[in-house]
Ligand code: SF4
């Protein structure tokens with residue numbers, strides 16, 4: 001694998017081909033805020049807070065650093081007037097859904113985001129996909145997935161699988177930035193888990 | 205829907221996970237909706253997680269996860285039909301069937317949906333029942349047409 005040379009926040013950085021900007025930055029101890037990124041999971045690019053500015057041969061553009069591969073001779077700025085402004089808006093949009101998420105509250109302080117800028121749509125889930133992806137990629141249980149699309153997209157447990165697997169796992173719970181996952185689990189447990197007497201035994 | 209029939213459909217597509225969408229479409233068109241058991245069967249046979257299948261089945265409007273009526277009524281609400289009185293046609297159908305768009309009656313006779321342009325604007329207002337297009341509809345004609353379905 002060839003080495004790639006780039007500049008991040010004024011620092012010369014070398015990275016392996018195929019790395020993302022986020023990985024290259026983390027590698028040399030530079031911080032980029034993230035929400036949906038998890039080192040054990042495939043890059044996803046769902047929350048957009050890791051947005052950075054990339055300058056390539058004089059052209060500037062905004063990219064999502066957790067999915068954007070490193071390139072030779074690009075100049076990356078993890079903070080600039082523009083990046084900060086856009087990141088602030090992204091945080092504000094996410095806060096319309098989950099105003100009390102600890103991570104969001106923390107980021108809001110840093111970027112001066114106003115919690116109530118946008119009308120509240122308390123869906124709580126911000127579609128980071130951490131629970132869904134962790135369950136599929138790491139736990140390999142596929143007990144939870146997304147349903148529907150766009151503004152109606154939601155997480156949904158498969159009750160039969162969840163009833164069997166989740167109680168002993170719950171590894172995704174601490175990943176959720178909003179606690180909606182726990183709430184959804186409790187609701188599913190209360191409303192949809194198969195009662196023990198009629199639980200199908202042939203399923204595997 | 206019988207498991208055997210589902211297996212036949214899956215075999216027709218060589219049991220390949222990449223044909224998932226086509227398999228679901230086949231089941232949908234034959235059965236008019238996707239029962240949970242059918243999705244479970246597909247998941248098992250193709251070795252695709254049920255969560256994935258559920259995501260796809262809820263993503264596309266072509267799929268229904270609830271039973272559909274024997275007759276599927278689609279009312280065009282597109283611009284051309286709208287200006288020619290689609291709202292009144294919809295009112296008529298709602299009145300006659302007691303359904304709102306997206307609903308199916310308990311006897312499973314009609315399912316009602318609205319669509320946005322069926323592509324034959326010159327015939328507006330248009331309704332489509334079980335694939336058959338009825339053009340230049342009036343409330344009276346619509347009520348008459350519905351009576352012909354059992
Ligand atoms: S429930 Fe939580 S972890 Fe799962 S997608 Fe929503 S915000 Fe992310």
Ligand code: FES
Nearest residue numbers: 045047048050066
């Ligand atoms: S961390 Fe990059 S989009 Fe969420």
Ligand code: FES
Nearest residue numbers: 280282285322324
């Ligand atoms: S608007 Fe109804 S067919 Fe085009």
